[in-house]
Amino acid sequence: MMLNVSSISEYVYCPLKVYLRQSEGHNIQTPAMLRGRMVHEVRRGFEELLKRNLWSINEEMNAKTIFEILMEDVAEFVDKTLLKYCEKESMDPKSAETISRKLKDDFEVESWLMAVKVWKIISNRPKSGSDIADMFFPPVLLEFTIENNELNLRGKIDRIEIMDGYYYPVEVKSGLPPVKGVWKSDSLQIAAYALLMEEEFNREVSVGFIDYMGSCQRRPVFMEVNLREEVLNVLEEMRMMFHEGVVPEMVQNPKKCSKCEYSEICEYSTN
Numbered sequence: 001m002m003l004n005v006s007s008i009s010e011y012v013y014c015p016l017k018v019y020l021r022q023s024e025g026h027n028i029q030t031p032a033m034l035r036g037r038m039v040h041e042v043r044r045g046f047e048e049l050l051k052r053n054l055w056s057i058n059e060e061m062n063a064k065t066i067f068e069i070l071m072e073d074v075a076e077f078v079d080k081t082l083l084k085y086c087e088k089e090s091m092d093p094k095s096a097e098t099i100s101r102k103l104k105d106d107f108e109v110e111s112w113l114m115a116v117k118v119w120k121i122i123s124n125r126p127k128s129g130s131d132i133a134d135m136f137f138p139p140v141l142l143e144f145t146i147e148n149n150e151l152n153l154r155g156k157i158d159r160i161e162i163m164d165g166y167y168y169p170v171e172v173k174s175g176l177p178p179v180k181g182v183w184k185s186d187s188l189q190i191a192a193y194a195l196l197m198e199e200e201f202n203r204e205v206s207v208g209f210i211d212y213m214g215s216c217q218r219r220p221v222f223m224e225v226n227l228r229e230e231v232l233n234v235l236e237e238m239r240m241m242f243h244e245g246v247v248p249e250m251v252q253n254p255k256k257c258s259k260c261e262y263s264e265i266c267e268y269s270t271n
């Protein structure tokens with residue numbers, strides 16, 4: 001069975017979760033997962049709209065006009081996507097409404113910040129809309145899937161940004177970052193993507209990024225030797241678990257079990 005990079009964070013939370021889902025076929029989708037998927041899709045669409053709207057900017061414009069152009073079609077797109085999730089994925093309309101408000105607020109703030117930066121740039125030196133779009137959005141590969149038989153690993157990378165011939169994996173998270181650095185599971189996920197990319201593109205990946213959209217922050221993950229070793233160890237443990245049925249020793253954690261979607265079917269649950 002090929003391992004999936006997205007299972008690493010679940011494994012770090014509790015190895016049994018991954019085991020129950022992948023080996024026993026219990027694929028439980030929680031409302032939180034559905035929300036995460038939807039926010040991901042809306043954010044991707046928002047970025048596409050920003051890129052498109054930047055092309056209409058010219059040096060005559062002030063920051064307010066630039067903001068209005070950046071926000072063109074954004075609210076309609078958010079509503080349309082949320083409606084799709086309510087109709088096709090049975091998302092609770094009340095929860096969709098709350099998310100819609102929050103996303104629109106976030107997008108307004110982000111568009112304002114971008115509008116002010118764009119206005120400063122074009123006030124100093126006139127540039128075309130396409131030049132500005134290139135400045136803010138470097139070449140990128142979106143949702144790029146890599147499979148590697150030697151690593152026995154597969155991953156779908158949110159974004160691969162390419163700058164000056166270097167490739168950087170970027171994972172987009174809807175939540176908040178820790179006070180410093182990134183969450184452990186996030187660093188392992190980036191490290192696994194970096195391993196896949198190094199094999200795929202035959203070039204070293206020395207750093208990746210996590211975009212925490214809950215606080216509009218990008219945090220780096222450096223591919224240090226320790227992190228490489230750690231992710232290889234986790235992958236080896238996962239392999240042992242799936243292929244030889246060796247579930248690593250774990251300390252039961254009532255806090256985790258109380259939030260776990262498998263608590264009703266898991267025999268180790270403390271609930």
Ligand code: SF4
Pocket residue numbers: 013014015016017020256257258260261262263264266267268269270
């Ligand atoms: S219920 Fe507890 S022990 Fe079972 S999978 Fe969930 S977190 Fe792990």
